Amino acid sequence: MAKESFDKEIQFLRMLSLTSGAYNRKQYAERLGISVHTFDKTQRRLKEIMQTVADQRTGSEQNKEMAELVRFQYGESAEPMLLFLFRAKSMKETEVQRLSVLLHTLQDQALTAMELLDACCAELPEELALPDEKTIRSDLKYLEEVGVIRKEPGGRPYRYLLQQDVLTGLTVEEQLELYDFVDIMANTQVPSVQGYLLRDSLKKAIAASYPQEEATEPFIYKYHYYSRILDEAHLYTLLSAIRQRKHVQFLYYSPKKPSSYSSQNTNPRFEREAGGRSNRIVPLEVVYDHQYGRWYVIGYQGRRGFVKFRMEGITQLEEQDSIEEEYMLELKQQWAEISRYSWLVDTGNTVTVQARFFHPRDGQRNFILDRVRLQGQWGTITPETEHTFLYEIQVNGTTEIKPWLRSFGSSCEVIAPQRLRQEMIKEWKEIAQYYESVREDVQLSDDDEIE
Template identity: 55%
Template sequence: MARESFDKEVQLLRLLALAGGAYNRQQFAARLGISVHTYDKTMRYLKEMQSSLKQPLSPEQETELSDGLRYNYYESADPLLLFLFRAKSLKESESVRLSTILTVLQDQSLTAKELLDCCSETMSADYPSPDEKTIRGDLKYLEEVGVIVRTSDSRPFRYTAAIGLINELSDDELIDLYDYVDVMANTQVPSVQGYLLRDTLKKALRKRGFDPSAAETHLYKYHYHSRILDEAHLHTIHRAIRERRRIDFVYHAPRKGKNYAAKNTNPLFEREEQSQTQPLLPLRVIYDHQYGRWYLIGHTQRNAIAKFRMEGITQIEEGEVVSEEEFNRHLNTVERQMERSWVVDTLRTIKVVARFFNPERPGSNFIRERVEAQGQWGSITEESDESFLYTIMVNGIYEIKPWLRSFGSSCEVLEPAWLRKEFIAEWKEIQAHYEPVRKNI
């Protein structure tokens, strides 16, 4: 699948997850900057991919692709947001060929020539028959990623699927491992590889006669769809950071209300407004746990620090490599300016002081525990049995403000005075919304 096409599907799935059935075809196409015909074609492609890579929905559920996001409400291990990763950057014939190789290597060890015969016999006539060089290239790739292993040291090499660990586990151990991966994949970032591992363990449980859904200890309602979708860029960006390589990409700021822009090759249909490419030296990737967002921090050609939300990045292309000295110089600048950033803010450093009130009921002090866990480098000072003070020097207040507000009546902002006045005005506005409409209600 072409890289631009993958960006398009990612952005379409993002809109489906956020808007559900609120948009019609024309509105989806306008938001993506594509034609309605391209939108319909993309939807057909996604449905075909879903049917080939996922368990099919029931007849009652088999309506629109967007409905799958509702019917898979708690099943976050098999979300529609994930199946793209299984088909990303693979041609259809390549995907079928790799699936065939892995299937036959599950139960036996074979050489490259034997696998070539298996692929020629089992693959549909719609796909071109692979040659031995192609099969050896596939085996080298699968061995590098740890999916298969060699079973012999002498030529011709024999290969088998790397499922020894799973086969050696008892039923109880396999269920415990499945539960552990389930929890970690849903609570840690990045998470896509954890979900894929969970799928593998689920298939292993089914093969032993277990129903994984009956043994699940946790159910998750997934809130942050961007978290999974934006992981599509992590591998490319992290590799560019390791290699000190510049990248170019097209960026769509969230405030502009445009998620994607088609790259038209036909001059008759070329749009008047072409998206501008952003050149950047990537330095850091930061994840915001509060909103489930990824941020890319880098250095621009105008000698300035730039911050981009990952959800607006499309069409990434790798560029030239910079010297280690230049990379470290820009990295040190970023780390110095973001030393006191709550997330990515680089505004003027401000002292924030807040009073937190302990719960009235005896027992676990969840207010104190949350401040200690999430308060980063802020300091805590005991004030009384009822409250404690929290002090922090932070770049700006716009990122820490939602965190303070989330404590409700358990938090009182003391400094700065203007921030305290803002909170007072906001709480008065909220109170006004709960005023009775009629005096006699």
């Protein structure tokens, strides 16, 4: 899959999952910055991938609209459908066929590259081009790097064997326990894509002993943040660039803009200005926002200084040249000082926030205090009365902490700063208006009286 194609399909799926079919084809195309023809072509490709990966789909579902296929039902959320795009990422049909033959051949015995070349030539379909020795050695190097196969001890010619000790060395019961652990971690921790892929591999391994579906699906998770999985496509590229101290270049589409993508036009007659903005930064840190399920990348950009980008707006991400280790260390130290009091990534003026929290009534477990201790970061907690306690913290601005305080509802009262207190009062008054009786001033006629 081409790089541009993957970026386009990420934005395509993001919009479908967030709008659930609320737009028509033309509106989707305009929002994505592509033509209706490209929209239809992308939809057909994604449906083909989905139907190839999801073996459980029946023929009656093939005519469904894409928006219907990506709607998330509670009972189906244990299998995040957005994951099918990662299974097909960067894999051409010839690569899929070739790697499948290699892995199947290496299951039972260790073989050399030339023996694997003969196996590929014998088993690949006639319509596919036959690989050469260089291609097979490149595939073996890739599979060894990702830990799927291992090189056996001994001299040349090297022999390779499938790396499956983690399964063959475990009993069936231990495999099931490992599956349950991976299932829980993949659904509750970040990042999660690799965990889902590992879970699927384990499910196939234990299917022979536990054919019933209930054994491998004891838990059902309600998946809220669809963008979290999609944004992980950029995560490992950025982490690699941070480790290797490299610049990255990308095209960025601000969430405030009407368009979230624009196609790359190769025909000069139809060339138009892209809706995104080109950026070249030194990435320093990746931050995950648990409140909204968003990924952020922090970087340094010359004259603009330290910058922050939401990863959902990043496309065409590429690694570039590297920088000196001393310079990278200096930038990280500067950012650590600037973000010292950031609730998340805010770099505004430092203010002191004070709030009064109220304990639950009727002798319930004090989940309010437990949550403040867990999520309150470096804030301090001071007992006040039998029913209340005070919370105080220094933060860079109040924009990011306000939703957290508001989420406690009537169990939290903001004391300072005064500006934040007034903002909370205004917001709660607006919310109260939503619950006023809408029929309070409606006069019923005699015919409309309710018996």
